[in-house]
Amino acid sequence: MEQLGESPDEIYINGWLNVYNHQQGQSAHYHNSHDSSYLSGIVVLTENDSATDFLSPAIPKIEFDFDNLFSYEVNEIKNHKGQLIFFPQWTYHGVRKLKENTKRITVGFDIFTKKGMESIERDFDKNHMNRQAIKLS
Numbered sequence: 153m154e155q156l157g158e159s160p161d162e163i164y165i166n167g168w169l170n171v172y173n174h175q176q177g178q179s180a181h182y183h184n185s186h187d188s189s190y191l192s193g194i195v196v197l198t199e200n201d202s203a204t205d206f207l208s209p210a211i212p213k214i215e216f217d218f219d220n221l222f223s224y225e226v227n228e229i230k231n232h233k234g235q236l237i238f239f240p241q242w243t244y245h246g247v248r249k250l251k252e253n254t255k256r257i258t259v260g261f262d263i264f265t266k267k268g269m270e271s272i273e274r275d276f277d278k279n280h281m282n283r284q285a286i287k288l289s
Contacts, residue, residue: 162266163190172202172247172256180207180246183262190263192241197257199233200250207244231256 172178183192194204208225229237239245241262250256 164264164266164269165261166264166269167259167261170256170258170260172250174251174253175249177249178247180205180244182242182244184241184264184268190241190265190268191238192243192260192262193239194235194237195259195261196231196233196235196237197259198255200231200252200254200256202231202250202256203228203248204231204237205229205246205248206239207246231258 170178206227206229208227247256
């Protein structure tokens, strides 16, 4: 945290619940890319045959894909109940459609420095959205 120029006692967390039903998923996305972004994470609450896909920003696919000019190597992490996954907020990630007739439930969260949280709050205010964060320490 000191490398970010901020004190470790200025750390915030923001979380949300994700519920995916049969044939639902989430396209690849990232959470933040500003210099005060820190970590994102997932806590898996249900056991099923699902995975989280992480796109490697450094390893483009060797074969050229005309349908997806920005294709990257995908690193799949199988999800298991109780699992905790951390990753940088700028990492593209997504969830494939759930094949089973069950639910995939996770808690997602972002960890920010104070400067990062202030930036996020300004952006959300512009979009008329409400987002609450908890100061960790």
